[in-house]
Amino acid sequence: QVQLVESGGGLVQAGGSLRLSCAASGRTFSSYAMGWFRQAPGKEREFVAAISWSGGSTYYADSVKGRFTISRDNAKNTVYLQMNSLKPEDTAVYYCAADHNPHYSGSYYPLYWGQGTQVTVSS
Numbered sequence: 001q002v003q004l005v006e007s008g009g010g011l012v013q014a015g016g017s018l019r020l021s022c023a024a025s026g027r028t029f030s031s032y033a034m035g036w037f038r039q040a041p042g043k044e045r046e047f048v049a050a051i052s053w054s055g056g057s058t059y060y061a062d063s064v065k066g067r068f069t070i071s072r073d074n075a076k077n078t079v080y081l082q083m084n085s086l087k088p089e090d091t092a093v094y095y096c097a098a099d100h101n102p103h104y105s106g107s108y109y110p111l112y113w114g115q116g117t118q119v120t121v122s123s
Helices: none
Strands: 004-007 010-013 018-024 033-039 046-051 058-060 068-073 078-083 092-099 117-122
Touching: 004 092, 018 033, 018 092, 018 117, 033 068, 033 078, 046 068, 046 078, 058 068
Parallel strands: 010 117
Antiparallel strands: 004 018, 018 078, 033 046, 033 092, 046 058, 068 078, 092 117
């Protein structure tokens, strides 16, 4: 089992940047694929990005491709989401997630979730 804690959310103007972090507990972090999801008010939780256990493969939703970058540091048990050129429609609670499938690519909801961090982009 893995526990996840997100940080780095906040309020930013359109066009700005934020970096989210997700710290994971446990000594098997490197065996999990990691992902980021988001949920806006009144909408379903949607996939944003995923990264394989080694960091060698990354996957993105079309809506964030070219603007967001997912990365991980297995030595620090941490996954990151660098968000650039933010838009008001990126406003949501962002959730970190982990899955036992080391090559998870975002096609289903993972098993483990963090508590979420709010990102608000003003126009």
